[in-house]
Amino acid sequence: MPVTGNDEIGEMARAVEQFMSERQQLAKAQQEAVHTARFVAVGQLAAGIAHEINTPAQYIGDNLQCIRTVTQNMAKDQTCSAWQEDMAEVDAAISESREGVKHISDIVTSMKEFSHPGVTDRFEADINRALENALTVAQNQWKHVATLEKNFDPDLPHLLCDIGKLNQVFLNLIVNAAHAIETSGKPYPGKIFVTTTQSQGSIEVRISDTGTGIDKELCERIFDPFFTTKEPGKAWPFAKI
Incomplete structure (x- = not known):
């Protein structure tokens, strides 16, 4: 009080x-x-x-x-x-x-x-390239359960950002999408959609999947540090950014 x-x-x-x-x-x-x-x-x-x-x-x-x-x-x-x-x-x-x-x-x-490694400063980065890298690094996670549908804006401007942290975000979203499809009980392959667009000086990245989604009661907790719904050892490669 x-x-x-x-x-x-x-x-x-x-x-x-x-x-x-x-x-x-x-x-x-x-x-x-x-x-x-x-x-x-x-x-x-x-x-x-x-x-x-x-x-x-x-x-x-x-x-x-x-x-x-x-x-x-x-x-x-x-x-x-x-x-x-x-x-x-x-x-x-x-x-x-x-x-x-x-x-x-x-x-x-x-x-x-x-x-x-060790890069923490912000610099101009290619978001499309960063997503391509994340998809390649995570390929072993999604290729057995899903097909990939990409729709990247070829004219996307470079973004001033901490690309190392964005890389981790992209990687986790892609891996989470694969895990969501894997545990959905739906027949394989599912689909993972990755798109980039720009509007009024902003860049938008969308990553979605054909899994079952997240329970509404858990939505408010998704940004809690280290929160995960996965079993121990399943949260590859990092539980939370």
């Missing part, structure tokens, strides 16, 4: 009230600091892994191209005519392998751009 008295007891009560308020603010600041440090650590780890993957992927791609050049030259050589069928199969296998390497490179690029 609010303290209204002006005597010594009232002053003491107000002091206690102020002390409790300051303690709550300090606890909240400490909690946010721990959470931020966790994000930075994960970002650094992701960037390091991406770099380690990228190097072998590059030389695998280069070697595949070298092999393709040799097989194409052999196909032109009349003395190798007996091997034409085999070389055609080899060429097809190389094409598939190069597509796989390209996919790895795309994932690595998305991880490196997504992580931004």
Whole structure:
């Protein structure tokens, strides 16, 4: 109850009230600091892994191209005519392998751009690109349960923002959409819709899904720190931004 008295007891009560308020603010600041440090650590780890993957992927791609050049030259050589069928199969296998390497490179690029370890300053960022990166990073979460429908405004202007935090928001929304479809009981595949539009100097991002939605009584709690409706260990990769 609010303290209204002006005597010594009232002053003491107000002091206690102020002390409790300051303690709550300090606890909240400490909690946010721990959470931020966790994000930075994960970002650094992701960037390091991406770099380690990228190097072998590059030389695998280069070697595949070298092999393709040799097989194409052999196909032109009349003395190798007996091997034409085999070389055609080899060429097809190389094409598939190069597509796989390209996919790895795309994932690595998305991880490196997504992580931004230690970046906290605001700068001009491409929101469409950020969404593409988040979709690529989360692909393993949604590709088994949903198809993706994107509608990005190609003329979307760059936005002055903390892109690292927006990346986390986009990632959580996409993963939550996949989990909502997965637990809805509806037949697969569901659909995830991601759209960007602009109006009167503002940018709007919409991410929706064909799951069952959230209970109305929980809507007021969705912005509570660390609130989640998921079971322990299910909130991948972060429970709350």
